[in-house]
Amino acid sequence: EYEALSKSSKTGSIVAQAGDLNRELPKAQKTIRADYKNDYIYHAQMEPLNAVAHVKSDSAEVWVGTQASDGTRNDVANHLGLDFKSVNLHTCYLGGGFGRRSMTDFVIEAVDISKAVNLPVKLQWTREDDLQYGAFRPISLQKLEAGIDQNGNINSWKHVVIGTGGGLLGSGADIPFYDIPNKLIEVRNIDHGVRTKHWRAVGHGPNKFAIETFVDEIALEQKKDPYQLRRELLKNHPRELAVLDKVADMAQWGSPVPVGRARGIAFAERSGSLAAGVCEISLDRSTGKIKVHKIWGSLDGGVVVHPANAKYQMEGSLVMGLSSVLFESITFKEGQVEQSNFYDYPILRMEDAPEEIILEIIPSSEKPTGIGEAGLPFMGAIISNAFVALTGKRLRHMPFTPEKVLEVLSS
Numbered sequence: 001e002y003e004a005l006s007k008s009s010k011t012g013s014i015v016a017q018a019g020d021l022n023r024e025l026p027k028a029q030k031t032i033r034a035d036y037k038n039d040y041i042y043h044a045q046m047e048p049l050n051a052v053a054h055v056k057s058d059s060a061e062v063w064v065g066t067q068a069s070d071g072t073r074n075d076v077a078n079h080l081g082l083d084f085k086s087v088n089l090h091t092c093y094l095g096g097g098f099g100r101r102s103m104t105d106f107v108i109e110a111v112d113i114s115k116a117v118n119l120p121v122k123l124q125w126t127r128e129d130d131l132q133y134g135a136f137r138p139i140s141l142q143k144l145e146a147g148i149d150q151n152g153n154i155n156s157w158k159h160v161v162i163g164t165g166g167g168l169l170g171s172g173a174d175i176p177f178y179d180i181p182n183k184l185i186e187v188r189n190i191d192h193g194v195r196t197k198h199w200r201a202v203g204h205g206p207n208k209f210a211i212e213t214f215v216d217e218i219a220l221e222q223k224k225d226p227y228q229l230r231r232e233l234l235k236n237h238p239r240e241l242a243v244l245d246k247v248a249d250m251a252q253w254g255s256p257v258p259v260g261r262a263r264g265i266a267f268a269e270r271s272g273s274l275a276a277g278v279c280e281i282s283l284d285r286s287t288g289k290i291k292v293h294k295i296w297g298s299l300d301g302g303v304v305v306h307p308a309n310a311k312y313q314m315e316g317s318l319v320m321g322l323s324s325v326l327f328e329s330i331t332f333k334e335g336q337v338e339q340s341n342f343y344d345y346p347i348l349r350m351e352d353a354p355e356e357i358i359l360e361i362i363p364s365s366e367k368p369t370g371i372g373e374a375g376l377p378f379m380g381a382i383i384s385n386a387f388v389a390l391t392g393k394r395l396r397h398m399p400f401t402p403e404k405v406l407e408v409l410s411s
Helices: 002-006 021-027 069-080 105-117 127-132 204-221 226-233 238-250 307-326 379-391 402-410
Strands: 013-018 030-038 050-055 060-064 087-091 121-124 139-148 154-164 182-189 261-270 273-284 289-300 356-361
Touching (some): 021 139, 050 105, 060 105, 105 121, 139 204, 154 204, 204 226, 204 261, 204 379, 226 238, 238 273, 238 356, 273 379, 289 379, 307 379
Parallel strands (some): 060 087, 154 182
Antiparallel strands (some): 050 060, 139 154, 261 273
């Protein structure tokens, strides 16, 4: 269905447009195309959803870890037909949120039970409840096409995101810092009735995976160094270029890599922050398991008020991104989520964590920007880009499970 919708003559929701793609793309000296896919994924916060509610005739009191205190208070008030001020909300620590705890379905359930029994109630969803009635990061098929002119430059860029997730799908699909004169970026939505929700970095994770992997594919097709191609595209954007150059310098890009290992590079932005990453991987070709040994990351987040916390946020988003890229997948059978707990929805464990994460924050006098999601968007691309450098084969469907890796290696 996604493939069929991608071939429709109807244009979807336009994310960004410049120049005249319909005129310029057919004139290209060379056209490069690639498709990328990503599965639904679950928020996997460590503390399952829970809330305490005490509903009385003219008021309600709620204790909950929430990402949206006023929104939760308002939802409870509206649900019970009460005034906003009649709801007393005690905001607790989250136990992990990542977007899932901006919803109030579990809070309203606790409220309904308390009202029915006329007593205070503590409701805790089991992990199975939480996982099987999740609200997931959207699934998508991404089709990219680039036109190369007679000088070997990218003159045209077309990117169509097809998926289930509505407004969540377009985040991060634009490429405002890459100077390409003709571009069309659009989203086409199919509603399969699956609940979707903001997941850390929203659409930036899958979209930057597709974009930054495609840039790498263009570089290899043009016999250019992937770092140097990005430098060309960023030449008129000094802040972005400085971030890319910093991570390349940190990782000593172009220097010899240990035998059996390879490196990949990518650039991404999120919430106004600029970030770039390099990783070094190895591969067990008998099992298909990828091991990420090192990650280098550079960040320009404007004025950084708390440098240590900024690094923690980067580390957290890198590791969460790594987990989603290598392991995480939600699948459906007969309308029901097939996974139920961490035994069949694996997440990154200590043994799979990088041996080393090296981060640099670039001093800046620009206004502060959001850092909590900045490290995640480039993770899929740097691993895919390192994998092709190591094997000559390309990974285009996240997550890169051992089964998928072995299939790609044998193709």
